[in-house]
Amino acid sequence: MVNFTPLSQHIVEVAMQSKQIDTIVRGGTVVTPAGIAVQDIALSNGKIVDLGEAITSSAPSELDARGLLVLPGGVDTHCHIEQMSGAGLMNADTFRTATRSAAMGGTTTTVSFAAQHAGQKMRQVVSDYATLAEKGAVIDHAFHMIVADTGNGNLTEDIPALIAEGHRSIKIFTTYAKVRQDDKSILDILALARDAGAMVCFHAENDGLIGHMTEKLLAEGRTAPKYHAESHPRAAEIEAIDRMCRFAEFTGARIMIFHVSTREGAEIVRQARARGVMVQAETCPHYLFMTVDILERDNPARFMCSPPQRSPDDQEALWDAIADGTIELVTSDHAPYRLDASGKFAHSEDAPFNQIANGMPGLETRLPLMFNAMVSEGRMGVEAFAQLTATAPARAFGLDSKGAIAKGLDADLAIWDPEVSYTYGPNDLHDNTGYNPFEDTTIKGMPRHVFSRGEMLVRDRRLVTEAPRGRWLPMNAR
Numbered sequence: 001m002v003n004f005t006p007l008s009q010h011i012v013e014v015a016m017q018s019k020q021i022d023t024i025v026r027g028g029t030v031v032t033p034a035g036i037a038v039q040d041i042a043l044s045n046g047k048i049v050d051l052g053e054a055i056t057s058s059a060p061s062e063l064d065a066r067g068l069l070v071l072p073g074g075v076d077t078h079c080h081i082e083q084m085s086g087a088g089l090m091n092a093d094t095f096r097t098a099t100r101s102a103a104m105g106g107t108t109t110t111v112s113f114a115a116q117h118a119g120q121k122m123r124q125v126v127s128d129y130a131t132l133a134e135k136g137a138v139i140d141h142a143f144h145m146i147v148a149d150t151g152n153g154n155l156t157e158d159i160p161a162l163i164a165e166g167h168r169s170i171k172i173f174t175t176y177a178k179v180r181q182d183d184k185s186i187l188d189i190l191a192l193a194r195d196a197g198a199m200v201c202f203h204a205e206n207d208g209l210i211g212h213m214t215e216k217l218l219a220e221g222r223t224a225p226k227y228h229a230e231s232h233p234r235a236a237e238i239e240a241i242d243r244m245c246r247f248a249e250f251t252g253a254r255i256m257i258f259h260v261s262t263r264e265g266a267e268i269v270r271q272a273r274a275r276g277v278m279v280q281a282e283t284c285p286h287y288l289f290m291t292v293d294i295l296e297r298d299n300p301a302r303f304m305c306s307p308p309q310r311s312p313d314d315q316e317a318l319w320d321a322i323a324d325g326t327i328e329l330v331t332s333d334h335a336p337y338r339l340d341a342s343g344k345f346a347h348s349e350d351a352p353f354n355q356i357a358n359g360m361p362g363l364e365t366r367l368p369l370m371f372n373a374m375v376s377e378g379r380m381g382v383e384a385f386a387q388l389t390a391t392a393p394a395r396a397f398g399l400d401s402k403g404a405i406a407k408g409l410d411a412d413l414a415i416w417d418p419e420v421s422y423t424y425g426p427n428d429l430h431d432n433t434g435y436n437p438f439e440d441t442t443i444k445g446m447p448r449h450v451f452s453r454g455e456m457l458v459r460d461r462r463l464v465t466e467a468p469r470g471r472w473l474p475m476n477a478r
Helices: 006-018 095-104 122-136 154-164 183-196 207-219 225-231 234-251 263-274 285-289 292-296 312-323 366-376 382-396
Strands: 023-032 035-044 047-052 061-064 069-072 074-079 107-115 140-146 169-173 199-203 254-257 279-283 413-423 442-452 455-459
Touching (some): 023 382, 074 095, 074 366, 074 382, 095 107, 095 122, 095 442, 107 442, 122 140, 122 154, 183 199, 183 254, 199 234, 207 234, 263 279, 279 312, 285 366, 366 413
Parallel strands (some): 023 061, 140 169, 254 279
Antiparallel strands (some): 023 035, 413 442, 442 455
């Protein structure tokens, strides 16, 4: 059941009483929480105000969607945008370049990271990041708070106040020297989040195992990018996911495990949920559509990510976990670094694997890749696709006006042509990364038109605005 706020209800009632409809999308096959039907959709003041088989009202703007699928705009709750990494490297995208790319791929809401570094006050970090978003974001957005420093009043003052203001998601790293938290600090943060009504999200890998393997590989002269995967053994993910689930069980906090990549990791989440642990999990397209042998290709740095890609068996286990609800979200983990000295090769093109920035672009490719697998190839169907990529992410993070097509919700629509086929090129995305990791992949089904709060951003596969019109979204308590 999708609910909307009293304010949204009031907007719907006023619009219907006055017949002030701005746009009608006519005759599309509409996917709603109640099912699939050929319907018209009336939009007014940025909201969905009516759905029906044949809306008799007229509007200044009408769009013929016959033969097309009308889906909720995608909600991508794991994106690195205009962010300084823990290693001090700025990623390639500004809010403008990242969110225009998101819109072209059918995504209308992002949740990215206000990243704290040691010595910084979280209040200032969030304020500075919000300024960047206001200046550049084309679509609506919220923020996770990456907590690297719990001292200096951050844990006792800044973070509780920011949670109360609507920043209800915290991200913790269990690895990476400059940002990771030790077990006691993690437990302290979990207790705070439990009491304040926030979610804690984890990059869950065991730091000791990664450090041990990295040192061993470098000592043996195995420094090429392909050895990155061995430096992040599956045991590192397995141990850390289990530990974070146990910590959540102990504290009673709500947690999200980011980018699950292994069969065992998914099974740990499944068992924890069966015990009543409040844990949710996501995975990403690069785990569903790439395997570890991709690091044997030319220029493998472009495919490096953490955790690394795994095996075909892990892929099938992840799909099984999606099917049974163990994994509820598929997000991009968009982490763009250019293939030059400003990005992947900041330490030279011959740098060892541990000095190459990890991450790939994914905001624009996430939805088409998933649509091709789930709808065009029939793996789970269009309703499951909408749930996995829009509805579930919005609900997990309290973005109650997003993620579904229903009266009173924001008029965020992605109108898909299910018949169009497209083969990705080497550099055909609208971000600032300069390459497409899914080059030569052919997909069937692409978003043709995209609306954000009733405003058309993409028409006939062309971006028609990249103005900074996006709004910050508070996360409602769960």
